[in-house]
Amino acid sequence: METVGSQARVPQRTYWETRVLGRMWHFFTSVRLALVLILAITAAVLAGTLLDQAPPSVRSEPAMYAQWLSRVEGTYGVFPTKVFDFFDLFNVFHTLWFRLLLGLLTVNIIVCSLNRWKGIWRTVFPPRIRMTDAFFQHARFNARYVMDEPAEAAAVTVKKGLKHARYRVSTEAEAGSVALYADRNRFSRFGTFISHLSLVLILAGTVVGGIWGLSDPEFIVPEGITRDVGLGTDLSVQLEHFTDEYYVEGPPKDFRSDIVILKNGEEVKRGTVRVNSPLSYGGMKFHQSFFGQTAVMIVKTKDGTSLYDGPVPLAWQTREGNRPVGSFTLGSENLEVWVMGPRSGENDPLVPAGEMRIEVYETSSGALRTATNLTQGTEQDVSGLNFTFVREGRFTGLSVVKDPGVNIIWVASALMIIGLLMLFYVPHRRLWASCKELPDGKTEVRLAMTGQRDSQITAEFERVRQRVGKELRGRHAEDDRGQGGNDV
Amino acid sequence: MFEVSQYTFLAAMVALAAGLVLYLVSVFGPRGVRALSFNTGGTQETDSFASALKTAGRYGTILSVNAFGFLTASIIARWIAAGHGPFSNMYEFSLAFAWGAMGIYLYFERQYDLRSLGLLVLPIALGMLIYASTVPDDIQPLVPALQQSLLLSVHVAVAVGAYGAFAVGFGAAVLFLIQRKKSMSWLPERTTLDEVGYRSVMIGFPLMALTIILGAIWADIAWGRYWSWDPKETASLVTWLMYGGYLHARVIRGWRGDRSAYLLLLGFAATAFTYYGNYFLGGLHSYG
Ligand code: HEM
Numbered sequence: 001m002e003t004v005g006s007q008a009r010v011p012q013r014t015y016w017e018t019r020v021l022g023r024m025w026h027f028f029t030s031v032r033l034a035l036v037l038i039l040a041i042t043a044a045v046l047a048g049t050l051l052d053q054a055p056p057s058v059r060s061e062p063a064m065y066a067q068w069l070s071r072v073e074g075t076y077g078v079f080p081t082k083v084f085d086f087f088d089l090f091n092v093f094h095t096l097w098f099r100l101l102l103g104l105l106t107v108n109i110i111v112c113s114l115n116r117w118k119g120i121w122r123t124v125f126p127p128r129i130r131m132t133d134a135f136f137q138h139a140r141f142n143a144r145y146v147m148d149e150p151a152e153a154a155a156v157t158v159k160k161g162l163k164h165a166r167y168r169v170s171t172e173a174e175a176g177s178v179a180l181y182a183d184r185n186r187f188s189r190f191g192t193f194i195s196h197l198s199l200v201l202i203l204a205g206t207v208v209g210g211i212w213g214l215s216d217p218e219f220i221v222p223e224g225i226t227r228d229v230g231l232g233t234d235l236s237v238q239l240e241h242f243t244d245e246y247y248v249e250g251p252p253k254d255f256r257s258d259i260v261i262l263k264n265g266e267e268v269k270r271g272t273v274r275v276n277s278p279l280s281y282g283g284m285k286f287h288q289s290f291f292g293q294t295a296v297m298i299v300k301t302k303d304g305t306s307l308y309d310g311p312v313p314l315a316w317q318t319r320e321g322n323r324p325v326g327s328f329t330l331g332s333e334n335l336e337v338w339v340m341g342p343r344s345g346e347n348d349p350l351v352p353a354g355e356m357r358i359e360v361y362e363t364s365s366g367a368l369r370t371a372t373n374l375t376q377g378t379e380q381d382v383s384g385l386n387f388t389f390v391r392e393g394r395f396t397g398l399s400v401v402k403d404p405g406v407n408i409i410w411v412a413s414a415l416m417i418i419g420l421l422m423l424f425y426v427p428h429r430r431l432w433a434s435c436k437e438l439p440d441g442k443t444e445v446r447l448a449m450t451g452q453r454d455s456q457i458t459a460e461f462e463r464v465r466q467r468v469g470k471e472l473r474g475r476h477a478e479d480d481r482g483q484g485g486n487d488v
Numbered sequence: 489m490f491e492v493s494q495y496t497f498l499a500a501m502v503a504l505a506a507g508l509v510l511y512l513v514s515v516f517g518p519r520g521v522r523a524l525s526f527n528t529g530g531t532q533e534t535d536s537f538a539s540a541l542k543t544a545g546r547y548g549t550i551l552s553v554n555a556f557g558f559l560t561a562s563i564i565a566r567w568i569a570a571g572h573g574p575f576s577n578m579y580e581f582s583l584a585f586a587w588g589a590m591g592i593y594l595y596f597e598r599q600y601d602l603r604s605l606g607l608l609v610l611p612i613a614l615g616m617l618i619y620a621s622t623v624p625d626d627i628q629p630l631v632p633a634l635q636q637s638l639l640l641s642v643h644v645a646v647a648v649g650a651y652g653a654f655a656v657g658f659g660a661a662v663l664f665l666i667q668r669k670k671s672m673s674w675l676p677e678r679t680t681l682d683e684v685g686y687r688s689v690m691i692g693f694p695l696m697a698l699t700i701i702l703g704a705i706w707a708d709i710a711w712g713r714y715w716s717w718d719p720k721e722t723a724s725l726v727t728w729l730m731y732g733g734y735l736h737a738r739v740i741r742g743w744r745g746d747r748s749a750y751l752l753l754l755g756f757a758a759t760a761f762t763y764y765g766n767y768f769l770g771g772l773h774s775y776g
Binding site: 031034035038039046048053093215249251254255274275276278285399400403406409410413416417420424453454455 | 599600628629631632633635636679680683686690693694697698701704705708709710711712713714715717719722723725726729730732733736737739740743758
């Protein structure tokens with residue numbers, strides 16, 4: 001793609017360098033490889049879009065994954081499921097081979113850019129001014145005029161015309177002959193690099209986020225409670241109030257959490273988190289993600305010692321019945337208590353409104369000790385302990401994120417768009433002119449432009465030709481042959 | 489305002505259908521004229537018939553410009569009535585898609601004077617409108633995630649621009665593949681069709697990139713994750729990559745021409761898949 005001129009003494013290279021590295025380099029300079037990689041990645045992403053992807057929580061536990069697989073067998077059939085699983089197609093975006101493809105693409109882009117750098121540099125910071133006669137004759141777009149003045153004067157006129165057409169002009173004069181080179185938007189050549197390297201930058205941004213980013217997508221805080229954020233931070237969050245509003249037609253209108261952010265127990269920020277307006281503190285952002293109900297429970301021993309006093313978030317759903325459910329443990333009693341609320345929006349025969357159903361299990365054996373319903377506000381004896389379901393409350397589910405890579409992503413995105421716009425909308429245009437005195441004292445003026453043949457270049461050449469022609473005509477030139485857009 | 493939006497929608501549909509008929513007449517009519525003049529030995533009658541065909545084409549264009557105008561009016565009226573841009577349900581989005589396709593198509597028709605391209609793009613826009621008329625058009629209030637009116641309006645405007653450009657590219661590719669070596673007189677030359685296809689991608693590719701970026705910005709604000717491999721996100725990435733493939737195929741020997749044109753067809757299939765993805769993919773973008 002690049003025409004390399006004569007090169008001074010090539011240093012001696014080892015077999016390894018010329019053969020292996022050289023070949024690898026050459027392999028990665030190929031646009032054909034780029035096409036293959038792009039199509040392969042496209043196919044992979046398509047597979048990941050069409051097939052159900054196992055959520056991370058499922059993937060991390062083999063038992064859950066096996067269960068998940070048996071469920072999708074229902075959709076895809078037993079054998080296809082085995083095949084898809086074998087190729088990791090239920091987890092495309094996190095597999096090694098997908099990352100390998102992205103890695104190869106990155107290397108491809110970098111090598112390709114480096115390889116083209118010199119050639120592009122030479123087209124921008126130029127370039128040859130004097131071209132051969134053959135070049136002018138064979139250029140795709142060319143024009144010829146004959147003028148009654150010396151070459152220098154003609155060149156001044158041509159230059160004026162080109163400047164009017166907003167071209168940057170350089171000249172090189174010899175006796176009886178002036179060569180001109182004119183171009184515009186030359187820096188757009190770098191649009192190729194900008195748009196390609198922005199892709200590398202985007203991938204870099206995801207890597208930075210993956211290494212230094214922190215996140216807890218399901219950080220639950222019940223009303224009135226303060227919880228540590230964890231993730232190695234010294235922050236905690238208190239939920240003062242959660243509000244959900246609905247339109248009269250039914251759909252949700254607003255979800256908001258009034259929260260206080262504390263650092264080492266001291267309030268550092270206070271505000272309202274909404275779906276489209278997170279709260280941030282020190283690079284950590286708090287987003288409204290979900291919400292649900294809690295059951296405020298009090299558990300005491302027979303002699304009045306408090307074992308539990310607080311809200312239990314019912315953040316899960318039972319598989320059968322779709323009831324909100326949550327749990328807490330009574331460590332000293334070696335018990336685990338599951339609390340189940342009524343199914344929303346209808347009369348639930350198992351859990352009537354105003355009641356909570358509890359199931360008490362032994363932590364060690366997992367055996368069910370008791371299952372019963374609690375009525376709000378009354379103390380009840382369950383397995384020798386006093387349980388009270390005090391009232392219902394709310395919890396908020398926040399998504400807590402810190403991603404230092406995200407700024408890289410936005411910068412890269414801006415570069416991508418800028419690069420593409422440069423590439424497509426302010427194309428580099430190059431044009432050569434020659435003013436040569438003929439034996440009869442007249443001067444022959446030639447114009448030539450290079451580029452892919454399309455109607456835009458055709459129109460551009462026509463525009464330049466008219467500009468230059470106008471200047472030349474003012475000086476009694478004869479327009480000998482103008483060939484905007486014709487192949488010669 | 490809501491009624492204004494409904495009436496202009498109907499007007500757009502009628503104008504588009506009528507325009508399409510005139511396009512058919514003006515593109516295929518000349519063959520009829522030639523057959524006629526062959527039979528009758530060529531007379532004044534056929535001449536006046538040919539000029540009538542030209543007029544038909546001109547009126548076809550006027551009708552499709554009108555259809556575009558009605559669509560614009562319909563979208564604006566609905567925007568005013570609903571208080572937000574056309575991004576909250578499939579009805580609004582289909583209208584916007586038809587609008588994008590018509591707008592970009594008309595630009596190309598003006599630039600290249602090719603009504604045969606309209607034979608492919610107009611039915612796509614009309615199909616969108618017919619589809620829109622089968623889904624509920626009542627205005628629903630915005631759920632919290634969609635309460636991001638400016639960003640989402642721009643997101644959708646940019647997206648339908650991209651989809652519209654890809655529809656034009658699809659049309660150009662189909663005609664390119666029909667126009668084999670043996671030249672068909674009712675079709676533009678292959679070089680022109682190739683150029684139209686490429687230029688549509690020049691418009692669509694950056695717009696699609698911007699669509700994805702704006703979507704990522706929204707996701708970052710709303711959920712704190714700019715990318716979560718959500719099906720709609722991945723589908724638009726597939727579309728974008730497909731056209732990225734096309735742009736490279738065009739500079740590789742052996743891939744220019746037919747193969748590149750097939751990539752344009754695949755790209756448009758991916759576009760349609762992205763558009764209808766809500767239905768069978770679910771995820772964050774399912775409007776319910
Ligand atoms: C997803 C990845 C990629 C994207 C989105 C992308 C995007 C683009 C775009 C938009 C163009 C402009 C086409 C035109 O002017 O018509 C282009 C051209 C090009 N790309 Fe890529 N590219 C990608 C990967 C690669 C890779 C891996 C290579 C390395 C071989 C590469 C090499 C080239 C070359 C050599 C050109 C021609 C440039 C020119 O004519 O100035 N691209 N690419």
